[in-house]
Amino acid sequence: MQRKILFYILSLSIVSLQAYGQKVAGQNSSTQKLFRGKKETTGALFTRNAEQLRLAFVSPKIVHIQYVPQGDFKSNKTDICLPRKNEKVAFAFSQNTNFFILQSSALMVRLNKITGSFTYLAKDGKRLLAESPSLPRSAEQINIEKVGFDDSKNKVEKTANGDLVIAHVGSKSIIGTAWKMISRFEWQSGEALFGLGSHEEGDMNLRGKTQYLYQHNLKKSVPVLMSSKGYGLLFDAGSTMVFCDEAPDKKIQLDAVNQLDYYFMYGPDLDQVVGHYRNLTGKVQLAPRYAFGYIQSKERYTNPKEIDSIVTRFRSNSIPLDVIVQDWNYWGNGLWGHKKFDEKFYPNPKEMVTKVHQKNARFMLSIWPNVAGNESVEMGAKGFVLGRSVYDAFNPLARKMYWKDYVNKNLFSLGVDAWWCDSSEPVDGDWNDKANSIANNPRARYELNSAGLNELLGPLRANLFSLNHSRGIYENQRLVTGQKRVVNLTRSGFAGIHRYGTFIWNGDTKATWADFARWIPSGLNYMATGNPYWTIDAGAFFVKSKSQWFWKGDFNKGTQDAGYREFYVRTLQFATWLPMMRSHGTDFAREPWQFGDPGSPFYDSIISQINLRYRLLPYTYSVAAMVSNADYTMTRPLVFDFMKDNLVFDIKDQFMFGPSFMVCPVISPMYFEANGREINQAKTRKVYLPKHSAWFDFWTDLSYKGGQTVVSDAPIDHIPVFVKAGSIIPFGVSRQYSDEKPDAPVELKVYPGEDASFTIYQDEGDNYNYEKGQSATTTVKWDDKSRILSIGERKGSFPGMPEKQEYKIMLVSTNEGARPGKNLITFKKLIYTGESVKVKW
Incomplete structure (x- = not known):
């Protein structure tokens, strides 16, 4: 009919x-x-x-x-x-x-x-x-029109963004x-x-x-x-x-x-x-601890054996991993967006997910707002399909059906932990060869894409689909269980979406150094809006160059090109300091071993960055609690902390990660250009140190006065990172996944020069018991004048909380120009049992 x-x-x-x-x-x-x-x-x-x-x-x-x-x-x-x-x-x-x-x-x-x-x-x-x-x-x-779509005349167009339904407009009337x-x-x-x-x-x-x-x-x-x-x-x-x-x-x-x-x-x-x-x-939901670990993906893993082999190789090579991702096309042929595994290639998807869990990893799955097969028939019969095979996320009954009858029944019930809500725009007017002529015309692209959004969604709500789509996932999953926090990595974001457990990524980017340089301010401006969680495809999505205007990477040889290996490492180093660290893309696989063997510089740098991400977990997870409980912003433009220094207002390649770290990505090649052409230049970059603070080089512990530009080393194994004076940073031990070794020692590193305070937050990591008060905080303070570190009384508790915590406390010297590590004073061990304690230097 x-x-x-x-x-x-x-x-x-x-x-x-x-x-x-x-x-x-x-x-x-x-x-x-x-x-x-x-x-x-x-x-x-x-x-x-x-x-x-x-x-x-x-x-x-x-x-x-x-x-x-x-x-x-x-x-x-x-x-x-x-x-x-x-x-x-x-x-x-x-x-x-x-x-x-x-x-x-x-x-x-x-x-x-x-x-x-x-x-x-x-x-x-x-x-x-x-x-x-x-x-x-x-x-x-302006006039508002009612448009009738005639589904019987729909056409399917194959694009880089999947099989898109081109709707046929049957009628229009002013309403x-x-x-x-x-x-x-x-x-x-x-x-x-x-x-x-x-x-x-x-x-x-x-x-x-x-x-x-x-x-x-x-x-x-x-x-x-x-x-x-x-x-x-x-x-x-x-x-x-x-x-x-x-x-x-x-x-x-x-x-x-x-x-x-x-x-x-x-x-x-x-x-x-x-x-x-x-x-x-609305407040930001506290993401599970594993979301702040490392996430491995590519376009795409094609069967359970491949998924299992990837996770197994991470574990056997002692490379930390928290999440493996299944991208699109796990559904049946011709059923784009169908929320069910194709039994031909995935005969037992529940077993596949269980094996991932047995290796202490989580499973993230791509789902689309498209409906296909029985979904299209069943939702269409209720008037729950907008057109272009997209379900009506604005209707709470449609959101419930989308979740209950398809996502929950066929996917979440298998043990899926997290969602990748792809294509949540849900229509792009220029994602094809036909738009090559307007690729560099922002106004023309705005007019073309606005027309498509207005037609499908209505002009009053053209920007609102992702907000409602995310709402449906969040609210309905929470009705099923409180034991898994909602994680939704989604491509489209809008005001208010932060309250639904979302992370946003910057889309299907292309691998050029010029594009990479633009990612940083783009992300900072997104996070400056109050929506705090944004990330990237490390290495960019498109690596090669093809006919479409957006598929214009500079590295046709991909991981066989030393130029791309360097590019990948630098983008991964940037991602280390984002709310979510993930690797993903098409053209070439992105697992660490694709970039060399152990002992080679690119491989070793990748592993060191992932290990650093896990050492930072006590700090990162505590900052995430600040985001949820104190309306903080984790990765932030410099203006948030240095509003009185107008020199920071247009700095595009430096930012703060939490209250302590200033991160300075490398955004141009230093070793190789595309096709492995070697570059002979200094491996350094200039860094501006904002006024009204002293700064410590994170890698050397050297201290510097603020208000100056310095030249910082930037070899392939790290990017410049500085720590603000008056910081206390808790570091964890190396671990293979976020929940491993919950009672492991914590290193408290104190950067003096100003008074400091930091509150360490702990909970079970992946349920909503924290909303019932089941969490613990420990506030650590540094009095710079008296040189006393105070660890306050632990407040609160949660199931499985370690009763004792071993702290290794380190105080960094403020002697400007001292040799790295020369004047580090270390208080080797302190066993903390939850009662307040003071340590004096």
């Missing part, structure tokens, strides 16, 4: 191009009717003619702005922000000839009565942000209107802006840039801006968007909304701004 499923898209025609309520050409602003204001319980309502503008205090530091050109306020229904009961915020409301003034204990907001422009000021009157005083906002009314809304701000001189998600361009400071916000294989758009002035903006809209800080029209354009809806969030620290964002959108 032919099925027709209806959706909303933007009409190509625009109704009423008038800018509502705004100054038009030739009109004197002094003759415009003034806004009138009325105090409300949480703020004030301002009106002028048909316009309505509302300001509400969510907290003393968060202001919610809503605007409609005419009619009543109408939510954009994004579910970005969680339902909340606004706290009662004390504020004063007053006015003078030119302004309405609202003032909380932390903020003062002024509204210009003539133009309706808001200005945000700190309580001391210092300006933070102002909307454009002449034209703060404008709106154009309503929305607004194309533009909001304008005046940024200050010297102000830097960050955020908006992970994008290909590789911009760090977004001032003077244009960024198109839509979901794509290589774009993870998030409508959040963070400022070096200590505030953030969250736009509660689900449409595609444009950020433009270039003349002639500097703007934030929302392509389809019911109302302009944004939040102003004041810190003044950016960690505080992130806290406000998460209070609005």
Whole structure:
């Protein structure tokens, strides 16, 4: 039976191009009717003619702005922000000839009565942000159309992104209107802006840039801006968007909304701004400890024997591993995205997963939003298919059926531990040869991809699929069990997705040094939005060069090319300091032994990086607890910690990992170019050491003053890493998987020069008992003046917690220029039983 499923898209025609309520050409602003204001319980309502503008205090530091050109306020229904009961915020409301003034204990907001422009000021009157005083906002009314897809005429197109269904549009009809809304701000001189998600361009400071916000294989758009002035903006809209800080029209354009809806969030620290964002959108779930180990993947393992042999080889060669990944095409032929193993190649998938578990590893599986075979028939009969064989993730009943009848029944019940929700955009308009001509035209790509997203999802929710898809996985898995934390590695990300156990990766990248350099600021800007977990395919996804614009790697010989081996090692060194460390890609396998034999420099470097990742686990897992419990950001732009040093604002190749480490990836070849051409140059790179701190070279323990640029060694076995003075870092022992040796000794390394504090967090590692208080923390403090290290009383407990902990404590010398390790003072052993203890030097 032919099925027709209806959706909303933007009409190509625009109704009423008038800018509502705004100054038009030739009109004197002094003759415009003034806004009138009325105090409300949480703020004030301002009106002028048909316009309505509302300001509400969510907290003393968060202001919610809503605007409609005419009619009543109408939510954009994004579910970005969680339902909340606004706290009662004390504020004063007053006015003078030119302004309405609202003032909380932390903020003062002024509204210009003539133009309706808001200005945000700190309580001391210092300006933070102002909307454009002449034209703060404008709106154009647009048509919303209902589109009928005729499934009987669908075609399947084979692409690098899998078998994609090309839907046939059967009918269109106008069913309503929305607004194309533009909001304008005046940024200050010297102000830097960050955020908006992970994008290909590789911009760090977004001032003077244009960024198109839509979901794509290589774009993870998030409508959040963070400022070096200590505030953030969250736009509660689900449409595609444009950020433009270039003349002639500097703007934030929302392509389809019911109302302009944004939040102003004041810190003044950016960690505080992130806290406000998460209070609005939800807390970050604590990922299981194994997610911070090492994850091995490739495109793709093809049968249980191969999976077993890979895990066995890791274990027999004593290479740490926590997760093995099964990528796409485990399903039956012609059933793209079917959530069931093909029995021809996987006769007993439960046994396959069990063998992985018996070797103390976890199993991650790729699942797609596509439905195929019986799924398509069954979900289609209920109206749960959007079109292009994509299920309706916006419908809670469809989300439940997708999970219960297919994912849980056929996959999770086998013992699968973690999900790889691939293709969660779920449509790319330019992922083919036909788009080669617009590969370097960002606006053309935005227009093409926006049209596809609008057609499939509707313009009001074009950016929202991944948020709802992830919600379904998270909420429904939690209904099944609390013994496995949800882990969802997904390609598309949006505001609010962090609350659903997600990690985002930057998409199917290509192996060039220029691309690698752009990954770093792209990821930092994603994590600056308050969504903390982002990662990469170490080595890039595409290695070779083919006809498609995106399949343009520089290394056709792959792992046989010394140039690619060096590239892979440098990208893996970068991944070591990301929230998730994983290796994946096509063209060539990525296991460590593909890059040489033991004793060869590339192989040894890979193994040393994986071992370092496991030694860092006590630190990394404790920082992950800070992310969940204290709204921290694990991998972070330098501006988060050094806002007073404007020299860090546009540094693209340095970042902080937790409160202590500054990581400086190598982003150009030092040994070999492509095809093994040897390079003769110094194996060093320049590093800027931010002001207002001293720094220690992680590898040599030499100390340096901040506020200077140094030349740091960067041989193939490591990248420059510096430790901030006033740090306490817990290191673990080498181990083969994250849960091995839970009672092993911990090395506490103290980097003096300032007072320091660090809280070590422990729990069972992979269940939700921590939500019931089953966890333990130990706070360690260093008093720099008295030279006393205090280990506080352990708070809390959990099943299986070791009663005793052996600490090896090391104090690094602050003698600048001392030889490596010369003045290390070591307190060899301390047995900690949970009671407070002090150690004096």
